[in-house]
Amino acid sequence: MAKLSYLPALEDANAPLSDKQLEILEEQVESEMPNPSIQSQFNYAWGLIKCSSKKQNKKGIDLLVDIFKNCPQRRRECLYYLSVGCLKINDLSEAKRYIDALVNHEPDNLQAAQLQRVVEDKIAKGKYQICSKYIYDLGI
Amino acid sequence: MSYTNHSNNSNDLLNFSKAVATTASAIVSSPNGFGSSEILINNKNYKESLSNTLKNSNSHQLIYKHTDLGQDQQPGSLNYKKKKQKYFVKKRRSKSFDELSDEALMDIPSNSHSTTSNGTGDMFSLFQGFSATLPEINDRIERIREGKLIESNPDQIDESAILPRGITTHKIKISQNSRQLSQFKDSINYKLDLLEIRKGLAANEINEIDEKIRNLQLMRESIFEKVRKFEQDELFLENQLYEIDSRMVLIKDIDPGINFQLIDKDEQEQDELEKDESSNLMTKSVYGKLKSDPKLKNYRNVSASVPHNRKTKPMLQTYYEPGSEIRSFHAHDDVITSLDFDVPFGTMVTSSLDNTVKVWDLSRGKCSGLLEGHFAAVKCLQMEENLVVTGSLDATLKLWDLSKLNVLGGGNDEEEEEEEENLTLLHSFESHVEEVTALHFHKNNLVSGSSDRTIRQWDLNTGHCLQTIDVLWASTQSNITHSQFLDTGNNLSMFKTNNASFIGALQCYDAALATGTADGIVRLWDLRSGEVIRQLIGHTGPMTSLQFDDKQLITGSSDRSIRMWDLRTGGIIDAFAYDSPITSLQFDNRRIICTNQETTMKIYDRIDERHWECGAGKSRKDDTDYEASTINFARHKEGYAVEGRSNGMIGTWAV
DSSP, X not given: OTTSOSSOOGGGGGSOOOHHHHHHHHHHHHHTTTSOOHHHHHHHHHHHHHSSOHHHHHHHHHHHXXXXXXXXXXXXXXXXXXXXXXXXXXXXXXXXXXXXHHHHHOTTOHHXXXXXXHHXXXXXXXXXXXXXXXXXXXXX | OOOHHHHHTHXXXXXXXXXHHHHHHHHHHSTTSSOOHHHHHHOHHHHHHHHHHHHSHHHHHHHHHHOOSOTTOOOOOSSOOTTTOHHHHHXXXXXXXXXXXXXXXXXXXXXXXXXXXXXXXXXXXXXXXXXXXXXXXHHHHHHHHHTOOOOOOTTSOOHHHHSOTTOOHHHHHHOOOHHHHHHHHHHHHHHHHHHHHHHHHHHHHHHHHHHHHHHHHHHHHHHHHHHHHHHHHHHHHHHHHXXXXXXXXXXXXXXXXXXXXXXXXXXXXXXXXXXXXXXXXXXXXXXXXXXXXHHHHHHTHHHHHTTOSOSSOOOGGGGSOTTOEEEEEEOOSSOEEXXXXXXXXXXXXXXXXXXXXXXXXXXXXXXXXEOOXXXXXXXXXXXXXXXXXXXXXXXXXXXXXXXXXXXTTTOOOHXXXXXXXXXXXXXXXXXXXXXXXXXXXXXXXXXXXXXXXXXXXEETTTOOEEEEEEHHHHHHHSSSOOXXXXXXXXXXXXXXXXXXXXXXXXXXXXXXXXXEETTSEXXXXXXXXXXXXXXXXXXXXXXEEEEEOXXXXXXXXXXXXXXXXXXXXXXXXXXXXXXXXXXXXXEOSSEEEEEOSSSSEEEEETTTTEEEEESHHHHTTTOTTOOOOOEEEEEEETTEEEEEETTSEEEEEEO
16 A cells, blocks of 8 residues: 555645646535535645645645644644645745644654755745845845 | 834844854855855754844844745744734734644644554555545546546446446456456556555544544533533522422411511412312313312412422433433332322432332432321322322321421421421321222322222312212113123122232323223223213233323233223224233323333333333343342333332433
């Protein structure tokens, strides 16, 4: 069963689904209303995260937060998905918060550690840019 | 650029410039010359000073002002205080998506990766579920494109939809190519794996739902406990109200001068009430012979002037699982012969072969008093509000007022207690010459049946016997002739077959009376003429119990059967039998509950038409050490059943 990785690689989030696929995922959730299964919700949420539109991404994050709240057993993995989602919409602080929480709970999770590195790297880059901008403003 | 802000925070600025300096030195000292973010991150000094700077909220703000990076990017803060900085709060609020609080992030169950409690296989991640679903979605899209998507019929297995695309059962059967076949094999294996993942995930979801149900159950239990507490408090307050009311009556009686006018008014009202009631009776009863006696008014005064109607309604029993035990306690040292109670969790009276009659507080399972006066065991009793009538083997019936027992219950003086006894006992009805085996009272009308083969009708107020009916004589006089019945000799021997009570059960309503006797015949009487108006024949053993309402009559007999009769036509509506002789029976619109000297009560749900049983014999079946006693008698109201057992135990159940 090792064919499918336990958690998605970061690149997976950047490969959007076709509209048709997303539509089917949404239909699935709607058909299960008012109590959609966690899996269907997640499928749709992840489909949204994979989209290229930030608006869709945010909707996906909202759904993931719902799953996190409703399903304690899924919280750990949700942290990972959330972190990826936030990273994608460039909300680094949130991404860091989530991935830090996950790494705290699962220090041995290599994939989580990897994502944490990516996030930290991005933050550092951002800080570096801020700093250089500041230095520039001060005229140093 | 305004520096006024900055100058306020020279300390911060100092920090900041330190950070900048370290940054610069880190970059310069790096072997590559030009600083990349990695070098910066790897440099300890840089990290430290930068994080010091960033952690400081003020310098943080400073930095933020300078940033012109993307709108969505928040400053990469590590620990910033949300509430102190309006700027950030505002920014956060405007965020267009949900986020989790830090507390939520901490609340993560451990061991989420290990197998679940049910041990159903591996745990797959949601993402794996997603990946496993994708091929099917693609498949569906293909099908839609090809216009092949037919609304799937759940009963019919569409084999081609199950197999991976490009493979059909036909192709497998006719294939000559081993490479093609192994390709098929691979893709089917792959699909199998995907299915396994999805199955595991779905199973896992079931476990999660179970977990939720368990949690809800716990929640329900704690709230249930609350309801129980509230109900007990309610009961206590109701009792206090009752106490106050009776106290007020007492004070009024002692000092008539003060409340003279009040009493006058009261009396007037009472007169009117009486008029009302008698006129009601006139219309209700067929002949209106039953006059309301002013003396009975006195007996019932307590309950009439003090509205004993409870303000609140006990309902806790409805939240128990049907068939679950609410309470059981040891009440008597011998067989319990009869019992009755007013409301669920209210007051109960029990009688036993140990010659005592006890009054109980059902909500606490505590004895609140004894009804002493009979010289022998009480065989039957009935309770109505505060009035109790008991029929004993000493051939007498006694009328008790439970409210007197309550009022003077606190008296410690022995003399007082004696007085209390006298007060509690309102009347003794002494005309029968042999044991009283059945009784029933309705309004002021008490009817009793005895082993002396007579039925007596009494006036509850005066204690006078109004009429005596010799059952055998009246039966032979009856117009309704029956071959079996005319043969009196045979008849008598039938009555004497076993130790069963001659009159096993009776119930009256105004002038109507129904009796069940040892010959197995149900007789319907007219009390005004004292004649039998109808006989219902069917039971083959002594009658032990009966009850009727406006439409039907239900009887139970030693012949193990329960029969339901239509009062209008006299025909049998329904009948069923159990394994042992019926000893007691009571029905309401919802269910018939009877006892048959087994360890469980037999319940017939009339709405669902379902038979089930309830009792220690069932609930503790697995407990080998526990020997359940047989149940002799049961009464129920509003889904709350009380049963009395042969070993003197009382059990209360939700049904």
